[in-house]
Amino acid sequence: MHDYWLLRQYPNEIYKGIQLVCGCIKFDKVVLATKDISGLEFPGDIDIVEVPGFYPIGAERILIENTLKIKLPHDVIPANAGILVLNVQTLLSVYEAVYLNRKADSKYITVANLNKKQARVLKVKLGSKISEIANAVYPGEGPIFTGGGLMAARRIDDNEEVIRTTNFIAISQFPYYKESVLCSKCAICVRKCPSGLEVYKIAELVDNNNLDAVSKYNIKKCISCGTCSYYCLAGRNLSYKMKIAKEYR
Ligand code: SF4
Ligand code: SF4
Known part of the structure; x- marks a missing residue:
């Protein structure tokens, strides 16, 4: 949820972040790829592209393929092919570092209570305890999960802290999961x-x-x-x- 929110809350700052990066590296074009373009207004030098809403569209190579129609071999690093993929939060951090002299020592994350279908965006310090954040926002609501990607979620360790790759904190019932040893080869x-x-x-x-x-x-x-x-x-x-x-x- 936080990338959607940041794009609408800080479009001018994100645009200035883009200009700063483009001042350092000469690009042929800049594309803003997002799943929902509604309500977005950016100057004409940015191409806004609506990408399909499937998972994992945010994965770098899949995003490049769907946005630029370029299929990179798996052993080619996008930057070596002249393509730089940056998250909007990184661009906002570039703006804040240069214009506001702010350190990138915090980040925006989504904190969700899946039991009640509620979520909010929070700015948290790197190194904050995940359990303390979850309990402050949704006290005593059940097991706490975290992760970088949606389907790579896992239950937190007791003293786990927010790191750069933490994208969300979710409170949910533990999913029912029964693994079969048998594979039907359905493919x-x-x-x-x-x-x-x-x-x-x-x-x-x-x-x-x-x-x-x-x-x-x-x-x-x-x-x-x-x-x-x-x-x-x-x-x-x-x-x-x-x-x-x-x-x-
Ligand atoms: S986690 Fe599974 S689906 Fe995803 S890339 Fe690896 S093998 Fe493929
Ligand atoms: S072939 Fe079908 S049953 Fe076997 S691992 Fe893949 S999805 Fe599961």
């Missing part, structure tokens, strides 16, 4: 994987502890989005298996 995980990975085959190798054989499946393309786990009809924790495969050397 939904393959069809839904935004990186085009043969997910169930890799998961099978991990289950069989045959990690040497994973190397032929390009596991580095996995962006840890969690989509495969979400769609698996057998409730298999596929993204965890992908993590094991990725970390294996």
